[in-house]
Amino acid sequence: ILAPMAPTWRRWGVVWAVWASAALQLLCALCHGEEGVNFSLRNLSGERIRVYWDGNGQLVPQTQLPIRNSSSVGINSFRGHRFLVWYAREDEEAGKAEAREHGVSFVVGDTNEVIEVGMGLDLHHDNVAYQALEAAIRSLRTCGGDKQPCLQNSLKEWLRETQAMVNFERIVYTKLRGELEEYQCTADGQPRPGRGTCTPEASETIRTADQELYDVNIHDPDSTLMPIEDTIRSTVDHCRATAPQTCQQDAVGSQAPDCGGSSESTVLANAEEASQGSPSSKGLLGFFSQFLTTKASGTPAAVEPPVDTAYAECLARYLGDTVAGAQRQATRLRVAKSKLSERHRNQTCLDSSLGTSGPDMKHLQWRARDEYPGRGMEIELGSGVEGGERIFEVTQLLQRNGAQVLVVDKFVSPEESAELMREAEPRLRTATVNEEGDNQAVSNYRRSQAANIIPKYNSEQDLAARVSRRVFAFTNAHTNYSLEVAGQEPFSVIQYLPGQEYRPHCDGSCDGSHHLHAGRVATMLMYLKVADEGGATTFTKSGVLITPRANQAVFFSYMGPHARMDTELTEHSGCPVQDGSKWVMTEWMRAGVSDQDPWSKFDPIGSRL
Secondary structure, eight states: OOGGGHHHHHHHHHHHHHHHHHHHHHHHHHHHTOOEEEEEEEEOSSSOEEEEEEETTEEEESSSSOBOTTEEEEEEEETTOEEEEEEOOSSHHHHHHHHHHHOEEEEOOSSOEEEEEOGGGOEEEESHHHHHHHHHHHHHHHTTSSOTTHHHHHHHHHHHHHHHHHHHHHHHHHHHHHHHHHTSOOTTSOOOTTOSOOOTTHHHHHHHHHGGGTTOOTTOGGGGOOOHHHHHHHHHHHHHHHSOOOOOBOTTOOBOGGGTTOSHHHHHHHHHHHHHSSOOOSTHHHHHHHHHHBOTTSOBOOOOOOOOHHHHHHHHHHHHHHHHHHHHHHHHHHHHHHHHHHHHHHHHHHOTTOOOBOTTOEEEEEEEEOSSTTOGGGSOOSSEEETTEEEEEEEEEEEETTEEEEEETTSSOHHHHHHHHHHHGGGOEEOOEEETTEEEEOOTTBOOEEEEEOOOTTOTTOHHHHHHHHHHHHHHHHSSOOOOSTTOOOEEEEEEOTTOOEEEEOSSOOBSOBOOTTOEEEEEEEEEEOOSEEOOEEETTTTEEEOOOTTOEEEEEOBOGGGBBOBSTTOEEEOOEEESOEEEEEEEEESSOOSSSOGGGBOTTSOBO
C-alpha cells in the first residue's frame, strides 16, 4: 500500500528541506549580520540540475524538483553564501555525494544577478561587469566606433538609466513605507483617519525592512547621484590613451585587416575570463551575441560590425566600477521593498476607500479603427467616434524603462463582456499555475476557475478574434514589439468567487535577464465583471493600485530596451473578492511565436517544454 506513495513522501521530504534551508540561511545571516541578496539561475546545460546551498557542509536543495533544461528559478539568499550546482540524480543522497566531490560552486555577490549554467556546468554571471560591457559594445556600435560626442552621449544615457532606476526604487520604497505607516493602529486599536483598516504588525514590518538599508539614505534623492559628466569624460579619455582603437572602418564600411578577432564574442569572452577567472564558452556569451543580431520578434537583424576588444573592455571596467555602488543600493532597496510588499498588499486589498493610483499618472488617448461603423456610441466602446476611429481614454500609471502599466476605459463593451462570459461559463475548471516543471499545477497561490476561448481569426464575425485584434493593435501602438496574433495564447476567462484571489506573481520573467525567444512580454487584463467588494489589482513592487470598473482593461508590458525584462516592477496580484464575483479575461502576449512554433511549446518565460 505504501509503495506507490513513496515518491510523494520523498517529494515532501525535499519540500521540508527547502523550507529548512530558508530558515537556516536566515538564522546564519542574522548571526553574522549578512545582507540579503536575491539571484536568478537559468539552466541551459542540456540536463536537469540541482542547486544546493552549502551550509557548513550540509547540502540543501533549493527547489522542490530538479531544475529542467532551459528554465529559470529565483533564489533568496545572502551575500557570501556558497552554492553547488550538479546534475540531478534519482537518488538524492547519491546526488549530494557527487555534488560535494564534483559540483561547480559559486558565492553570492552583493548585487542581484542572473547566473547561467551552460554546457558542462560552466557558470556565467550576468552582473554589473557584464552589463557594463554590454553597454560599451552597444555604444561603440551605435556610434560606429570612437566618434565623439556620440560615444560619450550614449554611455551617459546608460548611466542615467541606472541612476534613474535606483532613484525609482527609493521612491517606491518610501511610498510603500509611508502608506504602511498609515495602516498602524491607533492606541485603542482602530484605523487611522482616512484608512479603512489597520494592522498591529505594521511597525515591526517597517523596522525589519529598514534594517536592510543601513547604507542607503532613502530621504535624500542626491544620495544616489553619480558624477556622470566627469566619469564619462575621464573614462573615454583614459581608454583612448591606454587602449587605442585597432579596428576601424573605411568610408564604405568595409573592415580593416587588423579587425580580426574583435567580434563581440571575443570581447565578451575576454571580459568573462577576466572577471570570473574561468575559461569562457557559450552560454551568456553566445546568448548576448544572439541578441545583437536578433530582434525580439525572432527575425534576424542586420549583422553588426565588430568592435575593438581592448577599448570596449577598458570602458566597461571603469563604468562598471562607477555603477557598482548604485547597483548595490538598488539591491538593498529591492530586498527591503520585498519585506514591505506582502503586508502592504494585504492591507491595500482590505481597504475599500482607495482608488486607482500609480507613480507616473498621466492622461492619454488611443485612436483605433472603428470596428462597428455606423453604430456610433450605440456600442458602449471607448469614449467617442471621430473620422472612422474609436477614441479610448487611457490612464498611464507606470512608465519606467520598458515596464509600463496603462488602464483603458471601456476597452470592451457590456455586450461583448456578457457574450464572452456566456461562452466561457460552461467550461470553467479550477485554474492552474506553472510550477517547477508542471504547467498544470493546482495551487493555493491561485484560487479561481478558468476557461480558454480560442479566437477564430478566419471569421470576421468571431467576437474573440475581434477583441484579440484590438488587444494586439493597442499593444503595438504602445510598445516597439511589433507582435502578431499567429501562434499566441488563447484568451483565458477567469472567475473569482468570494475568498478567491491570485497571490503576487509575474506573468513572464521579471529578474532583469534577457528575454528568451517565445517568452511572454506583455499582458492585457480585461474586467468583464467587477466584484461588489474586493478584487482590486495591485502591482506589489511599484506602488500601483487599480480599483477596476466593469469593461475597463489594464495593459502592462515587461520587456524594456535591449530586450531585457523588467525587475519585479510588474509583479502583480488579484486581491481577494469580498462580495459578489469578478470575471476577467486575460491575453498573455509573447515575442517570437508563430503558427509553426506556437506558444504551447514553451513555458511562460520562454523555456521550451
